[in-house]
Amino acid sequence: MPRAGLSPDAVVRLAVEVVDAGGTTGFADLTLAKVAARAGVAAPSLYKHVGSLADLRREVTLIAVGELTAAATSATVGRSGADALRALGAAWRTYALGHPGRYAATQIGPDPDAPADAALRDAAAESVQVVVAVLRGFGLPDARLIDAVRAVRAGVHGFVTLELGGGFRMREDVDQSFTVLLDMIVAGVAALAPSDTPQSDTTTGSHS
Amino acid sequence: MPRAGLSPDAVVRLAVEVVDAGGTTGFADLTLAKVAARAGVAAPSLYKHVGSLADLRREVTLIAVGELTAAATSATVGRSGADALRALGAAWRTYALGHPGRYAATQIGPDPDAPADAALRDAAAESVQVVVAVLRGFGLPDARLIDAVRAVRAGVHGFVTLELGGGFRMREDVDQSFTVLLDMIVAGVAALAPSDTPQSDTTTGSHS
DNA sequence: CCCCTTGGCTAATGGGCGTAGCTTTCTGGC
DNA sequence: GCCAGAAAGCTACGCCCATTAGCCAAGGGG
Numbered sequence A, B: 001m002p003r004a005g006l007s008p009d010a011v012v013r014l015a016v017e018v019v020d021a022g023g024t025t026g027f028a029d030l031t032l033a034k035v036a037a038r039a040g041v042a043a044p045s046l047y048k049h050v051g052s053l054a055d056l057r058r059e060v061t062l063i064a065v066g067e068l069t070a071a072a073t074s075a076t077v078g079r080s081g082a083d084a085l086r087a088l089g090a091a092w093r094t095y096a097l098g099h100p101g102r103y104a105a106t107q108i109g110p111d112p113d114a115p116a117d118a119a120l121r122d123a124a125a126e127s128v129q130v131v132v133a134v135l136r137g138f139g140l141p142d143a144r145l146i147d148a149v150r151a152v153r154a155g156v157h158g159f160v161t162l163e164l165g166g167g168f169r170m171r172e173d174v175d176q177s178f179t180v181l182l183d184m185i186v187a188g189v190a191a192l193a194p195s196d197t198p199q200s201d202t203t204t205g206s207h208s
Numbered sequence C: 001c002c003c004c005t006t007g008g009c010t011a012a013t014g015g016g017c018g019t020a021g022c023t024t025t026c027t028g029g030c
Numbered sequence D: 001g002c003c004a005g006a007a008a009g010c011t012a013c014g015c016c017c018a019t020t021a022g023c024c025a026a027g028g029g030g
Helices: A008-021 A032-039 A043-048 A053-076 A081-098 A100-106 A115-136 A142-164 A171-191 B008-021 B032-039 B043-048 B053-076 B081-098 B100-106 B115-136 B142-164 B171-191
Strands: none
Touching (some): A032 A053, A053 A081, A142 A171, A142 B171, A171 B171, B032 B043, B032 B053, B053 B081, B053 B115, B081 B100, B081 B142, B100 B142, B115 B142, B142 B171
16 A cells, blocks of 8 residues: 555656657557556556546657757757758657657657647647758758758658668668768758858768 | 358458548558448457458558559659659659558558568568669669668658658648659759769759 | 545446357358 | 358457546645
């Protein structure tokens, strides 16, 4: 009959541990039963701290998105232009590879209407703003900026998604391929600028 | 006690219907109970035709990957170079947007070791081969070819994944953004060629 | 010191997968 | 035409999970 000393935050922390322990599918396999086991508590007891499994998932997603934003932000601070863009991509991938379960949590699109997802929408928007901020340094017209943001997100997210999903054979060359992808993105974004007046020392070719 | 006239194929067909009915999450929400309901049959009866839910999912994935390969193939037949690459990307996205549930089924990576996933591995490899075939027309060295294939897959897959997940606000500009992405990919792949000797009439800029 | 909020618990419901074993339907051989 | 036996349903059951309801103990504020 001793108390376990749980709290809403503690439960979420344990949920993140469960997600981390489950690898790429850790988020999909997140279960209240597992969290309860890790807490040394009966499953229904968790409802004293969390509303539902869906709520818990949302909290985990919120943490993951926040971490990803923080990683991206701190990787790009003090850099600009192609340098910042490359660092952003690398940080994004590093986070995803280092925390596959949490990155999977990140992929949950918030319901645009659900009030419960408001915080999630904000967090997602904030993470996109990091990309926007980096791309502003390229001096694109507004219409192209949004296209560029989408292209960057698509390329990086697609790459790490495929990599995590085992979509690439030959493990050893993946770093190289990612570098090539980043080169391609940097050159592509630079090419969207009005004329060819990059305001940072953007190089187009030369990978590796 | 009349017979429902099921068969393994019929069950898989119904499963695909269930997936289609579920939108983006249709594959994740696929359940034997739903398939049984649609078949007008009790859930355990399905085991006369299918080994398990996991088996059924695999079959659905197999169909989806096959369809995607077919769509990509038929879009690129008779084309080459940048033209083929653009058509490939467009067909990929069209399939994904037209069949969100099936495209989601596509994203599950086959276990590299499981014998049960052998057919799935083959199907996945076949779909990658379509991309490889298209990119061969760019005359890249082997080492760059694999990088290019990965970049193309990452960009296109990432884009449609984000789009399907609601990651893009402002629905009206998405087509334009995809065109820009394709331009970027085409130019990026062309830039990987040894010198700048594209062997088809590759254009680099000029979107819309 | 007592009360009452709080955080545990057990019991129970409902839904999902999967197994066992029964019954009915169809089909192939005679 | 009949009759096995395989095939295709069914119900009953066990297990796991989420969630609700209602009970009980721990412990802090008056």
